[in-house]
Amino acid sequence: MRFQILTLFPDALRALAGYSIIGRAIESGLLLLTATDIRAFTVDRHGTADDYQFGGGPGMVLKPEPVFAAVDDALAAIPDAERSATPVVLTSPQGHTLNQAIVDEFAAAPGLIIICGHYAGVDERIRAGLITHEVSIGDYVLTGGELAALVIIDAVSRFVPGVVGSAENVREDSITSGLLQHPLYTRPAEFRGQAVPEILRSGNHAEIERWRRRQSLERTLRMRPDLLDTAPLTNSDRAYLAGLGWNDDAA
């Protein structure tokens, strides 16, 4: 999977992408990450990448010329057969909020070009003429789109075969499966007066699965009841939730 990041702060991206699971996946060649400085594509001798907005107003706006040139350059580096299937993503608080459906769509692509938005905004012609997806990572405003780009890269990379253990585990993870995760325990069996539930130490795998499923349902109902509207639920899940006071009318 190829990630081409266009940013005013390439070093920040490179540094953060060097760690842990993502860092190892880059090292082993499963992921390809390039962070390109948009300033390298500026057309004046001062390297001006942003400018005041027409009509007046606070903050600087990312100029169209260097961004178009940087995207052209990024597209030229992609094999012909993969170019049209490569989303061009802008990170901005105006975008669709990132969720598993968007992550799945991106993970199915051969790669992503991600333009990190400038904190005041980008020239509208970038939005109209270049990008295929505009993505926010939540309803709050960051000082730049770099952290949002890293969040997208991290979430998408988990679905690239080989990056995380087995693909099956990734699909079973919290949210991806449609429900929140059940409680997890490791040793010791007793800690500061809190014991690991007896069932987990029983060796009865069918009962353990049943317990875990119910814990997931209970936690989802308590923390994220909205997820229950779209989660794949069995009749027995529904009966269990009804016993907890869940009102199934919306589903």
Ligand code: ADE
């Ligand atoms: N840039 C600034 N705030 C952002 C957000 N919430 N998501 C994505 N990009 C951003």
